Amino acid sequence: MPTATSIPVTSLHATPSPLPPPGAPTSPLELLLKYDKPVPRYTSYPTAAKFHSGVGAVDLAGQLARPSEEPLSLYVHVPFCRHACWYCGCNRITTQLGSKVVAPYLESLAQELALIAGLLPQRRRLAQLHWGGGTPNYLNAEEQSQLWNLVSRHFDLEPDLEASIEVNPEFIDREQAFHLRGLGFNRISFGIQDADPDVQQAVNRVVPVEQLRRVMGWLREAKFESVNVDLICGLPRQTPERFRTTLELVRELRPERISLFSFAYLPEQLPLQRKIAAADLPSQRQRLVMLDEASQLLAAAGYDAIGMDHYALASDSLAIAAREGRLHRNFQGYTTGGDYDLLGVGPSAISQFPNLFSQNQRQLKGYNAALVAGQLPVERGLAVLDPEVLERRALIREVMCHFRVELELARFATEWADLQALAADGLVSLSQNGDLGLVEVTHDGRWLIRTIAAVFDPAQRQQASGSRLI
Ligand SMILES: C[S@@+](CC[C@H](N)C(=O)[O-])C[C@H]1O[C@@H](n2cnc3c(N)ncnc32)[C@H](O)[C@@H]1O
Ligand code: SF4
Numbered sequence: 001m002p003t004a005t006s007i008p009v010t011s012l013h014a015t016p017s018p019l020p021p022p023g024a025p026t027s028p029l030e031l032l033l034k035y036d037k038p039v040p041r042y043t044s045y046p047t048a049a050k051f052h053s054g055v056g057a058v059d060l061a062g063q064l065a066r067p068s069e070e071p072l073s074l075y076v077h078v079p080f081c082r083h084a085c086w087y088c089g090c091n092r093i094t095t096q097l098g099s100k101v102v103a104p105y106l107e108s109l110a111q112e113l114a115l116i117a118g119l120l121p122q123r124r125r126l127a128q129l130h131w132g133g134g135t136p137n138y139l140n141a142e143e144q145s146q147l148w149n150l151v152s153r154h155f156d157l158e159p160d161l162e163a164s165i166e167v168n169p170e171f172i173d174r175e176q177a178f179h180l181r182g183l184g185f186n187r188i189s190f191g192i193q194d195a196d197p198d199v200q201q202a203v204n205r206v207v208p209v210e211q212l213r214r215v216m217g218w219l220r221e222a223k224f225e226s227v228n229v230d231l232i233c234g235l236p237r238q239t240p241e242r243f244r245t246t247l248e249l250v251r252e253l254r255p256e257r258i259s260l261f262s263f264a265y266l267p268e269q270l271p272l273q274r275k276i277a278a279a280d281l282p283s284q285r286q287r288l289v290m291l292d293e294a295s296q297l298l299a300a301a302g303y304d305a306i307g308m309d310h311y312a313l314a315s316d317s318l319a320i321a322a323r324e325g326r327l328h329r330n331f332q333g334y335t336t337g338g339d340y341d342l343l344g345v346g347p348s349a350i351s352q353f354p355n356l357f358s359q360n361q362r363q364l365k366g367y368n369a370a371l372v373a374g375q376l377p378v379e380r381g382l383a384v385l386d387p388e389v390l391e392r393r394a395l396i397r398e399v400m401c402h403f404r405v406e407l408e409l410a411r412f413a414t415e416w417a418d419l420q421a422l423a424a425d426g427l428v429s430l431s432q433n434g435d436l437g438l439v440e441v442t443h444d445g446r447w448l449i450r451t452i453a454a455v456f457d458p459a460q461r462q463q464a465s466g467s468r469l470i
Helices: 030-035 057-065 099-119 141-154 174-183 198-202 208-223 238-251 271-275 285-300 319-323 364-372 387-402 414-424 444-454 458-462
Strands: 071-079 125-133 156-167 186-193 224-234 257-262 303-306 310-313 329-330 334-336 341-345 348-352 357-362 380-381 402-410 428-433 434-442
Touching: 030 285, 030 444, 057 099, 057 357, 057 380, 071 141, 099 141, 099 341, 099 357, 099 364, 125 141, 141 174, 174 208, 186 238, 208 224, 208 238, 224 238, 224 285, 238 285, 238 334, 257 285, 285 303, 285 387, 303 319, 310 319, 319 329, 329 387, 341 357, 387 402, 387 444, 414 428, 414 434, 414 444, 434 444
Parallel strands: 071 125, 071 341, 125 156, 156 186, 186 224, 224 257
Antiparallel strands: 257 310, 303 310, 329 334, 341 348, 348 357, 357 380, 402 434, 428 434
8 A cells, every 4th residue: 555655746647548639628627627617516406406495394295195115214414513613514503502402402303203204104114314414423322312212213224224323523432432333323424524733723623633543443343334434625724745644544544435525615605614714725726636646545545436526445335336336326425226215304404205305494493483383394395297307317317426328319419519528628438329329437527527417407508506616
C-alpha cells in the first residue's frame, strides 16, 4: 500500500483518452469549469424541488391502504444536535435540553407510527431500518431502546434486517456502541468530515483524531458488520496536503464504506454557513485534486468507487451489488438491491413509492400540530404517474448507479444529440446497435456523472438547478 508521501500530488492529466477535437477542454478541471452549473444529486427523479403542497395526508393514506406482501424500508429522523457544525445542510435543531425535548418527540413518533400502522391493511415486515438526523445518538440508551421497541411494536423485523444508524463520534462511548449493537443495529455511520484540527475549528466541529480512533475500535469490538465514515471535500482551510492526512487516517481505520461529499456551500439558504468565509474555501482546482487523490488512494487501498461519491471495500455488499448491477439510489444515497417502498417518519422525512413521494412537515412545530390533530403530518409531495417520467427515472438511475445506459434512438433523439457534445469532450462513449444507442461513462466522465444524468431531465434543459458539481 502506498504511504502518505507516495501519493501523487496530482494525476489529473494521467488518464489516457482519445485526442480531443481542437478547442475542446483537455483536463478534468477544464471540463468541470466548462460544465460548472448547478445540477441535482438525483437521489430521486423527479427531484424534491418539484414537490408541491397539492399532495397531502390523503395521498399518503391512500398509498398506505394498498395491500402488499412486500417488506418495507423505514427511515426515522432524529432532528436534534448538541451543537451546530457550520457547514451542515441537514434538517436539525440545536438544543442542550436532552430528554426534555426527546421525551415529547418520542411521543410524536409513537403517534405517527400508530397512525401509519392503523392505515396498513396488514402488519408489514421491515427489510431495512435507518435512523438518521440530526444526531440519532443524541438519544440516551434508554431513549434508544424505547424508539427501537416502538418500531418493533408496529412492524415485523426480518431476520436479516439491515439496521443502520448515523452517529456523531464526539458523543459515542464504548457502552453506547455495545448498546446499539445489542438493540440490533448491524451498520453504523459516523462523520469525520476532515481530521485536521484547523479545518475542524473553521467549521465548529472539533473531534480529536484520538477520539475517532477510539470510536472505530469500539465499533469493531461491538462487531458492527459494516462501518461507514462521511468525509467532506471543499471545507474551509482544507488543502490537498491536509486532506491527504485525513485520507491516511481513513485508510488506517479501514471502514467498509466511505461517503465523500462535495461541500454544498449555500450561505444564502443556510444562515449558519455565513460563519464560513468564502475566502477560506479551497479553489475548484484544489477540490478536484483532493477528489482525484482520494479516488486513487482509496482504489489502491482496495476500495471500489460506487456511483459518484461513495467507496466500498471490494468485499462489501454495496461493492458486490454494484458489480452485479443491483445498485439502487434513494434519499439516503446508494443502497443494495431491494427497491422497497420507503416510509419516512419524523419532521422533513420523505416517503417514496413507485408513484408517490410525500414529505413530512419540515418544522417540528407543524409536525407536532398535525399529529395532535390526529393527521399524518404530510407537508408536500409529488404523484408520479406519467409513463415517460417513470422511464426517464429508470434512465437516470442507470446512469447514476451503473455508468451505462441503453436507449431507443428514435424516442430520445434530442438526448442522443446532446450526448454527442459530451462524447466530444470525452465524458461518454457512444455506440449504436440497430435502434438502440449505448452510452458508457468514461473515467473523466465520472466526475460529471450528474451532468450526464441531467441530459435525461427536461427540467434542467429549461433551467439549471441543484448544487455545484464538486
Ligand atoms: C446527519 S449528518 C451525519 C451524522 C452525525 N450528525 C454527524 O455529524 O456525524 C449527515 C452528513 O451529511 C454531510 N453534510 C452535511 N452538510 C453538508 C454540506 N453542506 N455539504 C456536504 N455534505 C454535508 C456530512 O458529511 C454529514 O456527516
Ligand atoms: S453534521 Fe451532524 S452533528 Fe453536525 S450539525 Fe449536522 S447533523 Fe448535527
